[in-house]
Amino acid sequence: MNPLAAQQLIDFAYLIAVVLFILALKWLSSPASARHGVLAGEIGAALAVVATLCNYEIIEYKWIVVALVVGAIVGIPLGMVHMTAVPQRTALSHAFGALAAAMIGIAEYYVRLPHVTKFDMVEISLEVIIGSLTFTGSLIAAGKLQEILPQRPITYKGQNFVSLSVLAAAVLVALWLIVHPEYSRLFPVMVGISLVFGVLLVTPIGGADMPTVISLLNSYAGLSAALLGFVLNNKVLVVAGALDGSSGFILSVIMCKAMNRSFTNVMFGAFGQVQVSAGAEKEERTVRSASAEEAAAILGAANTVVIVPGYGMAVAQAQHKVRELYDALSKRGVDVKFGIHPVAGRMPGHMNVLLAEADIPYDKLMDMDTINPEFPQTDVALVIGANDVTNPAARTDQGSPIYGMPILDVDKARTVMVIKRSMSPGFAGIDNPLYYLDKTLMLFGDAKAFVGDIVRELAGGGHA
């Protein structure tokens, strides 16, 4: 076959891959068809890879094969991690994706070197800057999620000024390179500054904002792949990058809305620092607490129960006990549903995955807009390891730092039960008036142990 015809065949294979990629995302609209989506994506990716391996420009296969084997050896364990570790795995894969895009951009620059046009240089430098900062930024995010690095926001005076100056420096070097693409000594400087900027960008952001940050990094990783497609004039990269970029962008918008915050506030606000002053007046208020036996009696007598899980449930590894509770109550004819806030967990949708892993059917997992109108008809709202997302101050108290944040209206249920270790305030350090309501019962203890006790009481209650 002549090279031109071969190249056209390869391009055609890429087109089919692109169609399959779009179908993959379309089928993800419902859990029933979602696995077909994965299959479509796999076929598309395999097709594109095999077609590329047939390209006549390839003269040396040895390193390709070695690298593919290494990639598979690294990738398979990363595909087998525990569900609680999915957020850090995702952050790590953003880092890998951005690393690959940056490496190719760098290699392309040096390969073209004596003949790099100014226009090429615009594309290459933008691609390499975004790829590099996403690489280090995602590594920091993964480190925070894995709790190798401190979860608390790390801040110092003049931080935003320093960070933005570093970004400005990278842009200046890039502009210099665009005017003089042959100044190849400047190129590593630009890469180095971008890597530093990635670290500075994510270090000040606290653990509670990780769902937004991880989505934003997803968007950047997609953008760097799309830009690489521009550099190489490769449409399959442009499309895949655009899909990944828009997905990350949509998710970050959803996360920002769910926390009533803006992008700039997440990136430069260093949440978690200002709250110390909030709620300064501390009058003695009383809470009612209850034992597992009492809780079991109330739950067993209810018609409708909504369980509101937060990341605390996952930390306590309580999801399997929660499933037992779900089974025990369902067997008694109690209608049990789960109300899930968009930012519950450490990344978008994380809580659903943790509950699905515990075998809780997904038609019982309700998003915030669906479950909120149901709370007034709910007998018991059981909050497990969630705090700020149930705080009614977000609706009523204009002085609260979380005022305006959409919450789950658990306070509208007839009875509220909250499983909590102690009365200490949650991650953001904000007091929760929910706990002082007359209808609220506090269940003090470890989530896993307490839910286990309730299940035992329900089983031993003698009630059939």
Next chain:
Amino acid sequence: MTSTFLDNLYVFVLAGFIGFEVIRRVSPLLHTPLMSLTNALDAIVVVAAILITGRHESTLSTVLGAVAIAAAFSNMVGGFLITDRMLRMFKLSRTKKP
């Protein structure tokens, strides 16, 4: 040069629109698998890495390309694997009765 840039820009804008419309419809239930799946699709940069490694134009480009292949291919393999593992866990209540 400028016309290929415009071609790519067309493709980018249209793909962005399709992505926006398709992804807006993804159930919030599946936002985590969505992210891992788009990550796996994004790993298609492996094709660019394969080309630059295989052309063997300089030691530097081959080394950088090989690193890129390993990084991207690990995303592809791991991304599809974990997405499928997650999606297999989502079941309806009637299929599972205690």
